Amino acid sequence: MEFSSKLLENAVYEVSQLPGIGKRTALRLVLHLLKQPEQRTSNLATSLLDLRSKIQFCENCHNISDTVLCEICANPKRDDALVCVVEDIRDVMAIENTGQFRGKYHVLGGKISPMEGIGPQNLKIGTLVDKVKNGVIKELIFALSSTMEGDTTNFYIFRQIEGFEIKTSTIARGIAVGDELEYADEVTLGRSILNRVPFEGSLRQD
Amino acid sequence: MEFSSKLLENAVYEVSQLPGIGKRTALRLVLHLLKQPEQRTSNLATSLLDLRSKIQFCENCHNISDTVLCEICANPKRDDALVCVVEDIRDVMAIENTGQFRGKYHVLGGKISPMEGIGPQNLKIGTLVDKVKNGVIKELIFALSSTMEGDTTNFYIFRQIEGFEIKTSTIARGIAVGDELEYADEVTLGRSILNRVPFEGSLRQD
Numbered sequence: 001m002e003f004s005s006k007l008l009e010n011a012v013y014e015v016s017q018l019p020g021i022g023k024r025t026a027l028r029l030v031l032h033l034l035k036q037p038e039q040r041t042s043n044l045a046t047s048l049l050d051l052r053s054k055i056q057f058c059e060n061c062h063n064i065s066d067t068v069l070c071e072i073c074a075n076p077k078r079d080d081a082l083v084c085v086v087e088d089i090r091d092v093m094a095i096e097n098t099g100q101f102r103g104k105y106h107v108l109g110g111k112i113s114p115m116e117g118i119g120p121q122n123l124k125i126g127t128l129v130d131k132v133k134n135g136v137i138k139e140l141i142f143a144l145s146s147t148m149e150g151d152t153t154n155f156y157i158f159r160q161i162e163g164f165e166i167k168t169s170t171i172a173r174g175i176a177v178g179d180e181l182e183y184a185d186e187v188t189l190g191r192s193i194l195n196r197v198p199f200e201g202s203l204r205q206d
Numbered sequence: 207m208e209f210s211s212k213l214l215e216n217a218v219y220e221v222s223q224l225p226g227i228g229k230r231t232a233l234r235l236v237l238h239l240l241k242q243p244e245q246r247t248s249n250l251a252t253s254l255l256d257l258r259s260k261i262q263f264c265e266n267c268h269n270i271s272d273t274v275l276c277e278i279c280a281n282p283k284r285d286d287a288l289v290c291v292v293e294d295i296r297d298v299m300a301i302e303n304t305g306q307f308r309g310k311y312h313v314l315g316g317k318i319s320p321m322e323g324i325g326p327q328n329l330k331i332g333t334l335v336d337k338v339k340n341g342v343i344k345e346l347i348f349a350l351s352s353t354m355e356g357d358t359t360n361f362y363i364f365r366q367i368e369g370f371e372i373k374t375s376t377i378a379r380g381i382a383v384g385d386e387l388e389y390a391d392e393v394t395l396g397r398s399i400l401n402r403v404p405f406e407g408s409l410r411q412d
Binding site for chain 2: 001002003004005006007008010011013014015017018019020021025027028029030031032033034038040041042043044045046047048049050051052053054055056058063064065066070071072088089090092093096097
């Protein structure tokens with residue numbers, strides 16, 4: 001694409017560096033901003049700069065937070081002994097939306113992925129192992145995605161905490177509520193049969 | 207969506223105001239920026255702020271430009287008498303890519319659209335009429351999209367310049383090169399039959 005303006009070209013280039021946004025979409029977004037009042041662009045730019053420079057991470061669970069301890073970790077009603085290990089803040093938000101979890105979280109910040117150059121040292125695994133060693137945690141729930149990277153990360157953490165008296169579990173994999181069996185993949189359907197639950201229990205809403 | 211951080215919520219809100227970007231996509235983009243070096247975010251923010259505050263429009267054709275006259279208008283090899291009327295810079299870029307047009311452009315900045323509150327006074331129609339009155343332009347090519355708004359704008363401009371000695375034309379509508387007739391809509395196919403061209407001419411590449 002040839003641009004009539006270096007400023008425009010520069011802005012389009014920067015926007016197109018975002019994931020899933022190509023040059024054409026970037027041009028559309030930038031032209032939209034040009035048609036809007038200047039205030040809109042400065043609000044957008046300031047909010048991004050503020051976020052990047054002022055953001056804090058909770059010192060206990062490493063979730064994004066505006067304070068030293070995040071709201072969940074600071075809540076005395078939540079169970080310190082039950083910790084859910086997740087990849088990032090989106091997973092925390094998703095689990096919080098269910099209203100089914102009253103423990104705390106530990107946000108790893110990613111998964112072990114040699115392809116992307118992410119090793120255990122890039123993730124917040126050390127502090128999790130420390131918490132286990134201190135004996136605060138009684139049960140650890142692994143809620144990482146069930147991909148090769150997720151399984152590797154689960155296994156790595158599991159090996160690190162072997163020998164400590166602690167229960168470990170992973171979230172249940174199975175047919176989604178409302179889905180037809182016919183369209184489920186074999187692995188999911190297979191696991192849902194292996195991990196079947198007593199009938200009364202499955203109807204109970206805890 | 208409930209966020210654990212006001213800064214994050216604010217950034218996601220601002221990004222989700224862009225067209226075609228919802229809250230989830232905005233969150234994904236913002237989290238991506240958080241994982242990148244701080245320089246990336248400041249580059250993005252600066253390029254947008256610079257664009258919005260320093261951008262100029264060519265005083266002849268109103269295209270986006272870094273100088274008072276854009277490159278196309280400043281090029282003495284291009285024909286002043288042949289002017290192509292387009293909606294915005296994307297159309298200029300598309301036509302320039304073909305390499306078939308050696309005249310100049312006039313960028314209206316939109317189409318007349320009562321639904322969106324855009325009237326003739328919001329577009330650069332006055333300066334186009336002035337150029338016609340000054341007798342510089344010999345032929346005007348309307349290259350607006352063939353929608354209700356595009357046709358209205360074409361007709362409005364046509365009425366404004368009625369009576370002046372000037373040729374007006376619109377770009378040809380017809381079956382796209384490589385398309386099957388079977389899948390073409392009736393209006394396009396009908397127009398392509400009405401506006402048929404001599405066989406030798408259609409093969410010539412000017």
